[in-house]
Amino acid sequence: MNSKVNIETSLLFPTVVSKVEHGDRPENQYFYDLVSKMKLDKSIANKCEAADTTTFMGYQPDIVLHEYLENDPMWQSFMNQCFHPAIQAHMQKHQMIAGFPVPGSTYVIHSSWAVIYPANSYQAPHFHRDTSCVFTYYVKVPKRPSPEAAITFINPNLASTYPKLKSFAYDHTIQPKNGSNVIFPGSMQHYAHPHFGDEEKMIIVFDIGFEPPSGYQRQKNRY
Numbered sequence: 001m002n003s004k005v006n007i008e009t010s011l012l013f014p015t016v017v018s019k020v021e022h023g024d025r026p027e028n029q030y031f032y033d034l035v036s037k038m039k040l041d042k043s044i045a046n047k048c049e050a051a052d053t054t055t056f057m058g059y060q061p062d063i064v065l066h067e068y069l070e071n072d073p074m075w076q077s078f079m080n081q082c083f084h085p086a087i088q089a090h091m092q093k094h095q096m097i098a099g100f101p102v103p104g105s106t107y108v109i110h111s112s113w114a115v116i117y118p119a120n121s122y123q124a125p126h127f128h129r130d131t132s133c134v135f136t137y138y139v140k141v142p143k144r145p146s147p148e149a150a151i152t153f154i155n156p157n158l159a160s161t162y163p164k165l166k167s168f169a170y171d172h173t174i175q176p177k178n179g180s181n182v183i184f185p186g187s188m189q190h191y192a193h194p195h196f197g198d199e200e201k202m203i204i205v206f207d208i209g210f211e212p213p214s215g216y217q218r219q220k221n222r223y
Contacts, residue, residue, distance in 0.1 A: 060116075139202040
């Protein structure tokens with residue numbers, strides 16, 4: 001007769017990713033037209049050319065997007081109807097799965113930007129340093145066969161690189177469409193696949209920090 005085993009099992013260091021479909025909202029075309037016009041503004045540099053970024057052949061206006069568009073009614077509509085509800089829901093789910101952010105935490109935008117990817121452009125593997133989560137919104141995505149225009153995450157678990165372990169996938173790909181929104185840890189390596197054809201892809205990205213309530217002290221490991 002087998003004896004009863006008193007076992008305590010934990011999920012350590014979970015990687016939490018959320019995906020929201022906001023649909024083909026009117027803000028999408030507005031943002032695409034707005035950022036496209038910035039290419040003609042000599043006062044706005046293309047950060048993909050002026051700085052060392054992981055985006056190749058893309059256009060990224062060198063501005064802090066949420067500050068630049070702060071008083072724009074379409075931007076305010078996007079923030080109120082898409083950004084804030086999605087990040088709040090993500091934080092709640094994240095707390096349920098991972099145990100943090102702790103109740104009472106808030107969030108702050110560290111930076112934001114837009115990128116237009118013409119055909120053949122792509123983004124190399126990278127991560128977002130000192131960032132709790134990355135909020136990526138797909139303004140415009142060409143309808144192309146997967147994995148064109150997709151985002152792929154590289155498994156941070158080193159077991160995924162062991163050739164004899166088949167239970168750990170090496171990567172995971174999400175195929176977005178207009179209005180897709182993916183929220184993921186800044187520490188997780190990811191890259192954007194190129195796409196082909198005549199259309200452009202555009203994304204809006206936020207680096208987000210979770211802020212615990214005032215006076216909070218991190219608990220020590222209980223093991």
